[in-house]
Every structure is written in C-alpha cells, then in structure tokens.
Amino acid sequence: MHYDFDTVIDRRNTYSIKYDPASRGKPDDVLPLWVADMDFSAPPCVIDALRSRAQHGIFGYSEPDTDYCAAVRDWFRKRFEWNVEREWLTVTPGVVNALYIAVRVLTKPGDGVVVQQPVYYPFNSAVRHTGRQLLVNELVYSTGRYSIDFEAFENKIKQAKLFILCNPHNPVGRVWTRDELMRMGEICLRYGVTVISDEIHQDFVFSGNRHFVFASLDERFANITVTCTSPSKTFNLAGLLHANIFISNETLRAQFRQEYANCGLSQPGIMGLAACEAAYSGGADWVDELVNYLAGNMSLIHEFLQTNIPKIKLVEPEGTYLAWLDCSSLGLSASELDNAITHKAKLWLSNGSIFGKGGEGFQRMNAACPRSVVHNALERLKKEFV
Secondary structure, three states: OOOOOOOOOOOOOOOOOOOOHHHHOOOOOOEEOOOOOOOOOOOHHHHHHHHHHHHHOOOOOOOOOHHHHHHHHHHHHHHHOOOOOHHHEEEEOOHHHHHHHHHHHHOOOOOEEEEOOOOOOHHHHHHHOOOOEEEEOOOEEEOOEEEOOHHHHHHHHOOOOEEEEEOOOOOOOOOOOHHHHHHHHHHHHHOOOEEEEEOOOOOOEOOOOOOOOHHHOOHHHHOOEEEEEOOHHHHOOHHHOOEEEEOOOHHHHHHHHHHHHHOOOOOOOHHHHHHHHHHHHHOHHHHHHHHHHHHHHHHHHHHHHHHHOOOOEEEOOOEOOEEEEEOHHHOOOHHHHHHHHHHHOOEEOEEHHHHOOOOOOEEEEEOOOOHHHHHHHHHHHHHHHO
16 A cells, blocks of 8 residues: 655644744744654554544543453564563653653662663753753764774663663664674663663664564563553554563562552543554554655655765764764854854754753654655755755
8 A cells, every 4th residue: 555655744833842833943944854753644543533532522531451451562563572471561641751751760869860862852851850860872883883982881771760862763764783782782781781772763764774672582681671662653642652661570560560559640641542542553564664764755855965065964864863963074163053054044843952961963854755855955064055
C-alpha cells in the first residue's frame, strides 16, 4: 500500500506548539522545523481506532488489557527480537516524565549521573532539577561521525550512580552498535551503575544499521535497566501523552511504580491506549514506508548542501528523523548563527548549544515533513549562506 507523505497539512490553529512562533518569541514568517513531532498524519489504523473510541462516547478510567499487552509484546518481538513480559510494563504519560521519576528512584540528591552530550536536553534538566550532579562524557566528533571515548566514559562512570543512554542518539543520529552497547554495559556493571535507556527513536533506523534494545543484549543489563519507549515519535502521537516503560528487575520496578504513584498519577488515558494498540497491531507497513521516505529526505539534504552550501554539512544520520547540521565552517558564534537562521533564513531550528557540550556551531532540523517543505527550507538556507 502507498501512503501519502507528500501532502502538506495546515497545522496552524490546532494548538500546535510547533506552529505558534509568537508564543516563543519567533517571527511569524519562520518555517518551523524544530520540535520533534512530524508533519505527517498518523496511519489510518490509528485514526480509525481513535474514531471508533470517540464514537463509543465514554472516556472513563482505563488500564492496559490483554490485547494491548499482546500488541506491544509482538511489536518488540518482531522488530527487535526482544521478548518482554506483561509484568515489566508501566504505562506513563511520556518518556520525559518517566525519566524524572527514574532519576529520583535510582539516585539520591548529590549523586552523579552520566550523560553523553550533545544530547536531548531534558536529560540534563532531569539531573539538575532533581539536585543530582551532571557528569558529562562528551561524544567525540571526527571526520563527520560521532563515537564514544570509552576511557573517558569509564572515568565518569566511576563517579556515578546512574547513566542515561540515548539510543538512537538525539541529536547526532548515531545508532549504537552491539559492540558499543556491550562495552557501555560492561563498564556500568563493573561499577554498579544503573541505566536509563531512552529508545524512543528505535523505529527510525536507516539501511545498513540495526537497533539493539540495550536490555535485550544481556540479562545482567536488563537487571540494571529502565527501558523507555513510546509510540509517540514513530506514529506522531506525542499529544496523546503515552509511553511504555519496561523494568524487568522486580525491586526497581516496584520503586519506580511507587514514585509514579507519588506524583499523583494512576491510570493512563484511554485514547493513548487505543492509539498505541492500533499502531502496534496494524502500523508496521506504514512505518517501513515512512522510514524509506525519511531516508529520501536525508539524501536530499545531503546532496543539496554538498552542491549548494558546502560550508554546512549534514552529519550522516544512522537513525532518527533529525538532521544534525554542522555549521561550524560558517565562522559564526552560537548567537550569530541562531540570529541568521531565524531572522534572515527565516527558519525555526533548534540551536545546537541547547544540547550541551559539542553542540556549538550546529543546528538540529526536523526532517519529518513533506519533501517540498524540506526543499523550501534548504532554499532558504541557500539564499542566506551562499
């Protein structure tokens, strides 16, 4: 079946934070490609499920049932060869919410938490806002690719109680290999460090790469890991506030659930449950076609920049739908670059500096939009920087 990813859908006046530039101090005429939600309609199976639930007309308290858990379990088994158990699962309003809960559960104020910057900025916030110590192991950027300095990583882990893993890595687009994950896992085991593994972008992996669920690689890893997943990125469901958190360690799971309850949270929303079950039951072909379309968008960005704006380079993504643009050759400071992108090129991107060390001189562009929109954005860059 052919799905339509080319039609431009007007998202203005739909409560979208992505399309409300005035609320965040941006000019009205910017093209928004910043926050990580897609400009594609959710798959038909999800829309049908939500329509059916809406027509039922009752939206009371709800919990995952057998069919829901089977759909989730089958998705991870078929796509990632990971066999999850129903009792491991806790449904939360989102991965960031779960991240804060897990940090509070797994550490005490003052404890060290390792992150690998540049990285999704709520990682840093979850550490700082809970009174923990942020320990940064900066990723190594060389010849257009990111890697891990494992000696430096081990030195940081020695000082820590917790490591927050991002795989696939937002914003740099790495999909960590089995060997890299095994090395990180062995180091964490060596020093008694637990792991939060954010795998929300796991379904966006391009040809030649493979996503490995960290907890699936070794039972010892599973025993020290909180695995955070959600259909929100994959199926564009962020507004439904729904995530699936897996913890196989019974003690950690009980602690996590107690802290979750302490937040005043209980049952998940019915629409999130309905959407997730439908997506995981009937959305596989849609996702496969979407990933191919996104790969085409990334190829367009690479070729256009190489041909027209060689001073801006795409860090070739192995996963995610986020284009990490190396603008360092332009010779601009972070504020100068942001000003030029926003007020001259008329683009609303994410300034790389918000992702921490190593992010200066970069911009993150959300490429999950119709190809015509990507081309429009590139032409705006060309007009300003050529």
